[in-house]
Amino acid sequence: SAKKEKMVWGNGPSVELRQRNKTKSSESEEATKEDKITDAPLPQRAPKYVLFQRFAKIFIGCLAAVISGMMHVFYLSAYHERKFWFSNRQELEREITFQGDSAIYYSYYKDMLKAPSFERGIYELTHNNKTVSLKTINAVQQMCLYPELIASVLYQATGSSEMVEPVYFYIGIVFGLQGIYVTALFITSWIMSGTWLAGMLTVAWFLINRVDTTRIEYSIPLRENWALPYFACQVAALTGYLKSNLNTNAEVRHKCFIHTRSHVCSPSWPRTHYVAKAVKLILFLSQQVYEVYKIYVFSLFLGYLLQFENPALLVSPLLSLVGALMLIKCLQLNVKKGTFVAKVMMVIKFYLVNFTLNWLLCQESLQAPSQDFFLRLTQSSLLPFYVLVLIICLLSMTQVIFRRITGMSQKTAVTLEDGRIGGRPEIIYHVIHTILLGSLAMVIEGLKYVWTPYVCMLAAFGVCSPELWMTLLKWLRLRTVHPILLALILSMAVPTIIGLSLWKEFFPRLITELTELQEFYDPDTVELMTWIKRQAPVAAVFAGSPQLMGAIKLCTGWMVTSLPLYSDDDLLKRNENIYQIYSKRSAEDIYKILTSYKANYLIVEDAICNEVGTMRGCRVKDLLDVANGHVVCKEGDKLTYSKYGRFCHEVKINYSPYVNYFTRVYWNRSYFVYKINTVISFQS
Numbered sequence: 001s002a003k004k005e006k007m008v009w010g011n012g013p014s015v016e017l018r019q020r021n022k023t024k025s026s027e028s029e030e031a032t033k034e035d036k037i038t039d040a041p042l043p044q045r046a047p048k049y050v051l052f053q054r055f056a057k058i059f060i061g062c063l064a065a066v067i068s069g070m071m072h073v074f075y076l077s078a079y080h081e082r083k084f085w086f087s088n089r090q091e092l093e094r095e096i097t098f099q100g101d102s103a104i105y106y107s108y109y110k111d112m113l114k115a116p117s118f119e120r121g122i123y124e125l126t127h128n129n130k131t132v133s134l135k136t137i138n139a140v141q142q143m144c145l146y147p148e149l150i151a152s153v154l155y156q157a158t159g160s161s162e163m164v165e166p167v168y169f170y171i172g173i174v175f176g177l178q179g180i181y182v183t184a185l186f187i188t189s190w191i192m193s194g195t196w197l198a199g200m201l202t203v204a205w206f207l208i209n210r211v212d213t214t215r216i217e218y219s220i221p222l223r224e225n226w227a228l229p230y231f232a233c234q235v236a237a238l239t240g241y242l243k244s245n246l247n248t249n250a251e252v253r254h255k256c257f258i259h260t261r262s263h264v265c266s267p268s269w270p271r272t273h274y275v276a277k278a279v280k281l282i283l284f285l286s287q288q289v290y291e292v293y294k295i296y297v298f299s300l301f302l303g304y305l306l307q308f309e310n311p312a313l314l315v316s317p318l319l320s321l322v323g324a325l326m327l328i329k330c331l332q333l334n335v336k337k338g339t340f341v342a343k344v345m346m347v348i349k350f351y352l353v354n355f356t357l358n359w360l361l362c363q364e365s366l367q368a369p370s371q372d373f374f375l376r377l378t379q380s381s382l383l384p385f386y387v388l389v390l391i392i393c394l395l396s397m398t399q400v401i402f403r404r405i406t407g408m409s410q411k412t413a414v415t416l417e418d419g420r421i422g423g424r425p426e427i428i429y430h431v432i433h434t435i436l437l438g439s440l441a442m443v444i445e446g447l448k449y450v451w452t453p454y455v456c457m458l459a460a461f462g463v464c465s466p467e468l469w470m471t472l473l474k475w476l477r478l479r480t481v482h483p484i485l486l487a488l489i490l491s492m493a494v495p496t497i498i499g500l501s502l503w504k505e506f507f508p509r510l511i512t513e514l515t516e517l518q519e520f521y522d523p524d525t526v527e528l529m530t531w532i533k534r535q536a537p538v539a540a541v542f543a544g545s546p547q548l549m550g551a552i553k554l555c556t557g558w559m560v561t562s563l564p565l566y567s568d569d570d571l572l573k574r575n576e577n578i579y580q581i582y583s584k585r586s587a588e589d590i591y592k593i594l595t596s597y598k599a600n601y602l603i604v605e606d607a608i609c610n611e612v613g614t615m616r617g618c619r620v621k622d623l624l625d626v627a628n629g630h631v632v633c634k635e636g637d638k639l640t641y642s643k644y645g646r647f648c649h650e651v652k653i654n655y656s657p658y659v660n661y662f663t664r665v666y667w668n669r670s671y672f673v674y675k676i677n678t679v680i681s682f683q684s
Contacts, residue, residue, distance in 0.1 A: 061196035068203040069183035075207070076175045076216060079513060083217070084520040094167055095555050096525050098221060100547045101564045105221040106170065107554035108145050112152035113166055121152070131553060133541045133561050133598045135570065142568055147226040174220050177229040181214075182206060184232035185453055189461045191239050192426060198464035201495050205456040208380050208506045212373060213452045224449060232453070242426040355576045355627035360566065362618035365446030373448065377455070380506070381498060386455045389462025393431045396422025396471050417484060419474035421467045434458055463498065466491040524670035528603075529555040531666050531673070536601065543594050544603035546575050561597040576627075582608055583624035584642045587651070591661040594676055602662065604672040609648035621646065 081087060084097050098106045108125060115121030125145060129136040139145055155161065155169050164172075185206060186199030206213050216225050360366060377383035400423040421427055434454050441451035462468050469487040478486065532542070533556050542552055546564035553560055562574040577593050581604060594602060611619045617626075624630075630642050644650075651658045652672060662674040 057196075061190055061199070064196050065183045065186040065190070065199055068186050068200065069179035069181075072182045072203065072207065073175050073179040075510075075514070076178060077172075079217065080171070080175075080220075082514060082516065083518045085517065089520075091167075092529055092555055093520075093522075093526060096522055096529070096551065097520055098219075098551075098554060100219070100550055102219045102221040103550040103554040104143060104563060104565070105145065105148060105223075106167075107550075107557075108139055108143070109148040109152055109170055109221075110166065110554070112148060113155065118153065118156075122149070130559060132563060132571070132574075133559050137568075143565065144223055147221075147223075171220055174216070174225050177226060178214070178216055181229035181232050181453075184229065184236045185457050188232070188236040188239050189457045189464075191236070191243060192430070192461040193465040195464050195491075197492075197495055198460045201460035201464065201499060202457045204499065204502055205380065205382050205460060206453055207510070208502060209377060209382060209452060209456065212376060212448055213456065214449060228450065228453075231450075238429070239426050242429055243424070355579070355623055356572050358618075358623050358626070359576075359579075359620070362623065365444070367445050368443060369441065369445045369448055373445070377452070381501070382455060382459055385463055385498070386459040389459055389468065390431065390434070392462070392468055392472055393422055393427055395475075396420060397428060397431065398422070416467055416470055416487070419467070419470040419472075419483075421465070421471045430454075430458060460495070463494045464491055524668045525551065527668055528666075528671045528673070532556045532558060535666070540600045541598050542601045542603060543578050543581075543597065543599035545579070545605055545608060548603060548605060561594075561599050579620055579624060580647070582621045582646065582648050583628055584630050584644050584646050585628070586644045587647070587658045587661050590647055591676070600676055601665075602674045602676060604648045604651065604674070606670055606672075609646070 084094075086094060086097075095103070095106070111124065112118075112121045115124060122140070124130075125139045126141075127136060128139045131137065131139070140149070151170055151173050154173070155166060160169050182203055185202050186196075189198040189202040190196045192198070210217070214225070214228075215222055219225075374383060377386075400420060434451070437447070437451040437454055441448040466484075466487045469490040470483060473483040473487055529552070532552065536542075536556075536558060538558075541559045541561060542549065543561040544552075546562045549560035549562050550564045552558055553563070562578050563571055565571050574597065578597075580593055581590055581602065608620050611621065617623070651662055651674065652664075654664065661677055663677060664672060665675045666673040
């Protein structure tokens, strides 16, 4: 401020003088500093030691992630060799290790390699009439065979036929994808926590709990083993996008492309859209959701075309959700109708097919998880730390939401000292995602292979995150030790203690598994396949359980009456009809069923006929008795009158009328093969 005074010099004009007040020294210094800051040029780059520190951190983390993935691949390869003694087996014995639907997938990989050209191989798969009798199927569409197509192309294009056998090339690709899977989980945990120590702990928990994190050891060609690595890469890319909080349209589109790329690249798993539904539901919280949905709809339509106009994609719950949310975004009205009616009709349709519904519900993958599952996760310390991390993140999210609702001031940049981990968008995404996946896994055990790796990643992130410990310490209001220092100590000490305890308890077990030589021994199945290849006519059609039919298709190439596939109504009906060989039906009824599918040979399995199931009412013969009205489920199972015995027992006795329709041509301890007579000679 200035003070004005008027002074008169003689008779001259008055002159106005300004007198500046005396300023404080501190204000003068601040003004001087501001001038210096304004005039001084901003540094164009960080100091060299900062750049070197960042580079070293990223380099070591990336190196650890790659090494973890490679070590996982080497472990899977060594364990598979030890378990099956794979390199010392003949080709037939190797193929028998692929059982059920896994056998079907690998058989088409073999067919593609035998085809004279890639185009011819594609045509034979899309117009396949050499697998199921009286039925032409599009195997690429119904069985999602894109992984096998890609594997066959790579095998031939790279000239691998001169260096490695087809089966090793196929297995190697799947194992390599599992390495990518582990690396993606490592990176996701690293991004969230800021330390690659969390990634190493994620891999350790994943490997120790591999019985519940992957089915790669038992069924290599399963669709999930091809699709879940892409899903993990999708989650890692999305985590980086949410954490970076980008706003420009170009960057948003780039991240959205990374996010939706996995759906385009994952037509290998027919249930991909069900898992992705949880992802899109959570992304609805994001401001860029509309862009994500537009790109997703395009990718879904592209996937629909690639899968030969597969209707399963267009009726998926995810498409209904996306369409509804896009309409809400544009019109603010939910006019999506028809989905509920379609679901009700589907449920009614399933209930009309009694045996099929109950048989599917009795599959182990569709059961609720057992107590052993939770016990295993607890013994490895995974479940307790996961619950701790989840509770802290949930409470912090609730606190942040409450602050926003009540209008309390919020910092734009959250620091470690704030202890507010629930305000980070990537944490919100992962917490809600793991809750949704966990809810599904608690109902369907097969989905635990999607949820448990998530548990490993989230638990490892939490115990290695100083921000999570700072959030907890701020709630406890400790006064003796500085909370930031204690949080940093806990984020290093806790994972170190966990790692040492896991190393001490589980590392010797892993070494024992790799050094212990096991052997896959199934001589009865080998003998059966050998007999079929040597004695059965090339044009013969075999009937039996769907699982066995998959093995026959792979090992012999002969035509079958059914397949272990659950996405086709006609195949499900065939399975139910063929399973009647284990029911209380007459020889004439069974004969009519088998001849209606042009079957020439019938295979009866002792394991099914004499099955002693641990789950009450889930044996095949029990389900058939209920469906056929031969059991009344009231106050215990009471058998109703039936003038026919169980067919699989009666046909072995070789008396009339069974010998009139069926002639036994081969048997061993596990299988009985009967030729279906074309000319019936009735005997008294």
